[in-house]
Amino acid sequence: MKLKKITCALFFMFTFPAVAADKGTLTIPTTAVTGNPLGVGSDQMVVPISILNGRELSLKRENTLAETLNSIPGVSNSSFGPSAGRPMIRGMDSDRIKILQNGVNNLDASNLSFDHGVSIDPLIIEQIDVIRGPATLLYGGGAVGGVVNAIDHRIPKEKFEGITGRGEVRYGGANLEQSNAAVVDVGTGNFVMHFDAYNRDAKNLKIPGNALSARKSASKSWDPADLVYKSYTGDHGTNKLINSQSETKGGAIGVSMIFDRGYAGVSYAKHQTQYGSPLESAVSIDMDNDRFDFASEIRDLGTFFDRAKFRAAYTDYMHKEIEGGAINTTFKNQGVDGTFELGHQPILGIKGVMGLQFESGKFQALGAEAFVPSSKTNSQSAYVYEELPINQHKVTFGLRHGQHDVDSKGGGSFVAANKSFKTNNGAIGGLYTLNSQWSLTGNLSHNERAPSYFELYANGVHAATGTYEQGQANLKIEKSNGLDSQIRWKSGQDSLTLGGYFTKFSNYIGLRSTDNLDVDENYKISQFSGIKAEFKGVELEGKSMLTDNLQLNVRGDYVDAKDKTNGGYVPRISPLKLGAGLKYEFDRFGARLDVLHAFRQDRVASNYNYQGGRELITDAYTNVSMMATYKLPTQLNLEAFTRANNLLDEEIREHASFLKDIAPMGGRSIMFGLRGEF
Template identity: 30%
Template sequence: MYRVNTLALAVACAFSSAVSSAASAQATDSDREALEEVNVTVSPLAKPADAVAAPVSVLSGDELRKSAAATLGQTLNSQLGVANAAFGGGVGLPVIRGQSANRVKVLSDNLDVADASNTSSDHAASIEPLLANSIEILRGPAALRYGSGAIGGVVNVIDGRIPTRVPEATEGAVEMRHDTANNQDAGVFRLGGGAGNLAWYLDGVYRENGNTQIPGLAVLEHEEHEEHDHEAHAGEEHHEDEFNTDGFVGNTNARAKSGSAGLSWVTDRGFIGFSVNRLENNYGIPLGTHVHHEDEHHEEGGEQHALAEEHEEHGEEGVRIDLAQTRYDLKGEHAFNSEYWDKISFRLGHNDYAHVEIEDGEPGTRFTNKAWESRVEVTHDDGGEWRGAYGLQVSRKDFAAIGDEAFIRPSITDSLGAFTMKEREWGNWHLDLGARLETVSIDPQYGNDKDFTLVGLSSALQYFLKEHQHLSVSLTSAERAPVAEELFADGAHLAESRYIIGDENLDKENSLNLELGYHHHNQDATGWHATKVEANVFYNRIGDYIYAANTGLEDEESEFAIYGYQNRDAAFYGAEASVQFPLASGLSLTLFGDSVRASFDDRIAGESREVPRLPPLRYGFALGGDYANWNWQWRNTHATEQKRPGTFEESTDAYTRMDLTAQYNFKLAGNDAVVFANARNLLDEEIRNATSLLRDFAPEAGRSVEAGVRIHF
């Protein structure tokens, strides 16, 4: 069935292309200069998302405000090709086409967030989506510009911390929202102003929530596991250590606050600015994910729910993460008065990150990451055949885990990368070429250094059927160096309930990605000519793919399952499609779907060839209305059963998720204001994400409503 559905999705891509092609044949050509007003920063060459050969999605404006949530993964979960690797309510990391963690780079205004989210699935990204101006998602390899960690994609969160213009008057916005899913209250403010050449900016956010409400039991019990446990412990006294809860996920309450300040000097040729941000986030790891050996006297069965409630009433919070980060950024841009050179831009960021894993109120392992990154880019355009960019990127990360349960040895990682990107047009054709050379050196506190030389090459060819419609084919070769945790991990990680073993002899990954795409978006057209289509088919061959394999063994001391990092050749392939049809009376209908499959090349006795924790096939529709003062959207998404979870992993059931959003725009004391409401999971489905390591312990929230008000002044 899965193969049939995947084929159907690919056929839908081709069909949607034909429909859009026919519709656009009668449409008038749009002005490309108008599109330049919505340039994306993931391209240094000032290109709009609609003209970039690689599949790029931009979440901004009202769409971002409706989707914004406590975690980045939850915010982007409805985007094409993006899933959420949740770890309770406090953690949600984006999964792009089955890739996450060390293959998907999360950026803060084009610089690495440099936190610890890629070292473990329970570590939250140090990003506040509620403060974002826009979020750019690049699906597919982006290592050419952003380095080794972007071999699977990029999520770039754009904020306004460093002003690039001087406002004519003081401007800002305030927002308050409440979510019944976890009784969350959140408040956000932004303020900006300036005079002469000086511009300033302030923002802040505070959010606090209780436990996540769910439809049923938190911990999912598998019959086959129960039978296995009964046989394995025959003749022995066996005790259930897990806390199960009914109607909520225990220990998922959280509290976070963040604030930023920025200052810039702006001229007609460019700007230079500085900002500082402080983030504090305290969140719980769901009960049941970690084993308390001292609690072996706990009863089984129905008494577990009462024990879990008593556990929380007495302040025993299980495992919590207490995160604090201070980030400093410097950014500048200068336009040349030259016929060849266009402009030079530079970024410098320093991040002082730390979090402590707290068990039952007592501090445990402390993770720190003191990192800095700098990048300089120069673009040129002589008005002739070629235009392009040259770039240099330098970074250092000083990472440490200190404590009794520190499973990764401290290390310093240095990287240096240089790249060039070129493009030219002739007739209806557009060609993009690029190359990157990068060195990565990892120096552990004890043991031998690891050095890697990485080469990246990319090419993309587009054929424009019309100004607003193109076909594309791209071929990218990229390499990724193993990171410190993949090389040097060795120990039990309480929050994940895993014993993790690295391999110092890991080879670098090498990826060869082929992509075919079709894009149609005529924003100036009306009626059926305004149909918007995006369709992509991709094949990604990754040699020496690095992953943490579930060995099926158990560490005797911690009683955790043992996961070992290893190299294994793999292939990822799939399709994505989205078609938006304008209907009468301000209505529109969107059909969408995405699918990714991945398997290892070799066969190992007793093990599956399927790559673990991949998102299932998803498809659905969205019906919306856009009127003078208000708009709404009804979105229905069906995710199929994931029957190929990987070796020693559990499958997940299918589900259908129904969401409804609405907002009303009005004037309040002469200022623009909006009241919004988002109803999520209206069918109250039990949703367990196949991408989540925590899927058997913490399902997604049940039926909920989020409502709020936002005022611009």
């Protein structure tokens, strides 16, 4: 019934192409807006950035934000089944990866636990920017690993008259997904309104063979009942992943007034999703997120500061963990995050911005499995970012200073505490143009991250990890120094980028296993502590037009992350991956074939618990996928598409996934869809 209603709505919208053609088309910026406040394109960025937008993004949309980004070098998915997954960049996750929506922090609880989903649905996103590597200058000390910025146009920024929009419906895939989305913008010149709505219904994931890996079956896990290590006997399904279904719906409304020298607008968005936890067949999560955004920009001020920009969001997030039909634990996160930025006139050729960022959040965990206390986090930061063009070259530099207060209310087994941290971040980089085709970039950075509330104050059983998690209130600031460089080549539509990086941590905070038991002597204690660590790796991305209609694409990435204090490796590090693809387009028809090979990952951590057991080796796999598109010969701008994944029906287990040995990726599948714009 839902699919029928949305399909009718899309048909109704597509009957207005003449209106849009007569009155104009809404212009949506598609250049990089993340990582450089001066608005330069991605070719002029010093930091590595990848952009998904337009038709390419539309055809790559998946259940989660992380899965949508799986084609980007250096990005992996810390999935907890098909409905929950947070992007990992260069082996780093949690608070080291900032997830933004329109440049403002996305406040949910996905950084706290792997089974908590990200409250952004890719169906309505217009562009995704991914910065690989430290972006701490502009987005805070937490962005040591990188930034993912999901951009919509819920707050329109350009004048527009008429009606325009897009929509799509799709069915199929390994989880028999049935989803649809519609986006509409209505403008009368200076006054523009935005509407969007989406819903997604997915069944249990089809998998090749047993959900439980052979290695997990043969391994020993800690049994709290008998206080001994036993063989793992959990049943998570055969050919179907038990309790992996989901249902999502949401929408938004926004309005803007467009002026000659800027704009001001507000929006309200609602996101709801219910999904099962493959770890436990009787557990599901009910997530509800309300978000209010405000954004404004004024240009050409005619003073030393020629541009002012302000953006802020208030988020009211809640999710309930339901077990056996009853609410077991409730997580709430309410907060405000915003940035005020001033761009200045050139000084001796130097141009840049000065900014203030603020965040105030209140987190609560209520119920049987509340392993963290109610807490408050307040942060204020000031930053400056500058660029100096030198002929065809460029030098960039910046500084950031932050004050962070992380307070615990205490109660029960939790201590009441007030912790304050001061962080300082700095970077200097450059772009050197060798000739019209070749260029070099480099970036040297010092990064500091304040410990989060759960790293400081956690003290309880965490069902998702199967351990007793214990924070340390005396944790010091996480500090690192990093070097990032790339060599870039571009000639017409052909391009190649090869990059390398090295990051050295003097205090890398992570959850590490101990042999101690909790006070009830049931669970092994895992404790947040700091170690010395080194991350290094390489990334490759390129494309070449073999003929006028045929394009070759290549990609690859490798990361090595070592624990320099205890020896061994940091956990859940993605293995070496190499991929190649062919993309063909002629007239109305398009086709694509992609092959990605992930090598065996045997560099595993020795002091990290996976559901009471050690991290296990992950076998290699090859994922072959295909896609075909056809633009229908109608007056409407409609395109039919079909997408097939895992054509070899391989057992694909992503090493970065917390449930890799319990919940493999989907088996051989095919999806059909129809998308359109007007």
